[in-house]
Amino acid sequence: MEQINIIMQKDYERATLLLGDLFEIDSDIIEQINCCIQNYGIGSFFKNLKTFDFPADVAEKLNAVGMVLYGMSEESLPVAQIFKEPKGGAIYEKKL
Amino acid sequence: MKRNYDKEYASSFIKGLSRLTGISESKLKKYALENNLFNVLEHPRTIDPNKQQLEKIYILNEFISVYRLLKLQEHTSKLxxxxxxxxxxxxxxxxxxxxxxxxxxxxxxxxxxxxxxxxxxxxxxxxxxxxxxxxxxxxxxxxxxxxxxxxxxxxxxxxxxxxxxxxxxxxxxxxxxxxxxxxxxxxxxxxxxxxxxxxxxxxxxxxxxxxxxxxxxxxxxxxxxxxxxxRVDISNYSKSYLSNCCFPESEDQTDEDEWEL
The missing domain is CATH 3.40.140.10 (Cytidine Deaminase, domain 2)
Structure with a gap:
């Protein structure tokens, strides 16, 4: 099991580095993304993008990746809609 | 020929891809009218991208491979x-x-x-x-x-x-x-x-x-x-390997008996 985790960890790192290349971002942001992906898992990471505190341009690009994945039916949730949530209502108030 | 994509999926794909690669949405939409939209990822040169866009598509493609792999690994806790x-x-x-x-x-x-x-x-x-x-x-x-x-x-x-x-x-x-x-x-x-x-x-x-x-x-x-x-030079192959190979039947069947390797 430990070896499986090591393999997955390597793949998580590879995924994050590819995102880093795609976005052309700093290594500290890459590390932050890596940490979030490892904690949430790759699937849940894209479903929970709004919960992470990434800089706006990085969040936007991650959202774009989520949109591509959704378009390819790889993601079950329409990530694009996450960012279309109206800023108001009970959920928004609760977050504040 | 117009492809029957689900509009929501196609729209999401186009917007995301455009944002990540810099290829214009109109170009992608136009391409999708006549072609399989996902060819853009699998055969990126068909959309005539510039060098930078091509590089981005390659990276995105590789990321999607790793993404699929990780999803598979996460789904099956034990590989x-x-x-x-x-x-x-x-x-x-x-x-x-x-x-x-x-x-x-x-x-x-x-x-x-x-x-x-x-x-x-x-x-x-x-x-x-x-x-x-x-x-x-x-x-x-x-x-x-x-x-x-x-x-x-x-x-x-x-x-x-x-x-x-x-x-x-x-x-x-x-x-x-x-x-x-x-x-x-x-x-x-x-x-x-x-x-x-x-x-x-x-x-x-x-x-x-x-x-x-x-x-x-x-x-x-x-x-x-x-x-x-x-045609292949079979002189380097072992008997057991060749015995598992299927060779076309010779016109002269008597030659078969004379095979010696």
């Missing part, structure tokens, strides 16, 4: 290769997105066919890669595995194993069988599909000739074989 299909799906996720080079990998498994380690042993050009059996042997002994799965991709899209593909499979089987390590299958990935030698019953038998020399895998050879004139 266990119980069938050729599981192995095929696994390596397709890993190698399917690679269109610009051949990559040779091996998965080392325990008694229960659970994965111990997966390693890349060669990354070559678009049509060939060099594989060193000694390196695979060393890695197998290091992790004390009981079985091995081999896999590589054909960027050219050919599903047929080449002579070299069969050759390296047989060489590795011949190396590992005396060590009681089974080579379970050799998966050849071509785009989103795969060919399993085990499924097709073409996994070679062990040979008494054990050779550790480097082997050149050549995707182009498979393509050539699929065409017309198939």
């Amino acid at each position: 266990s290769f119980t069938s050729s299909k599981v192995a095929g799906d696994y390596f397709t996720a890993l190698l399917g997105g690679i269109k610009d080079r051949e990559k040779f990998m091996a998965a080392f498994l325990d008694n229960g066919h659970n994965i111990i380690e997966v390693r890349t042993f060669s990354e070559g050009s678009i049509a060939e890669a060099v594989v060193y059996p000694r390196a695979i042997l060393q890695a197998a002994l290091d992790c004390d595995c009981r079985a091995i799965l081999l896999a590589h991709n054909h960027p050219g899209g050919s599903m047929s194993p080449s002579i070299q593909d069969r050759d390296i499979t047989q060489r590795l089987i011949s190396i590992f069988t005396p060590l009681q390590i089974s080579v379970l299958d050799h998966i050849i990935v071509a785009g989103t599909t795969y060919h399993s030698m085990m499924e097709h019953g073409t996994l070679p038998q062990t040979s008494s000739d054990i050779c550790y020399n480097a082997i050149f895998l050549d995707d182009r050879k498979a393509a050539e074989e699929n065409e017309t004139d198939f």
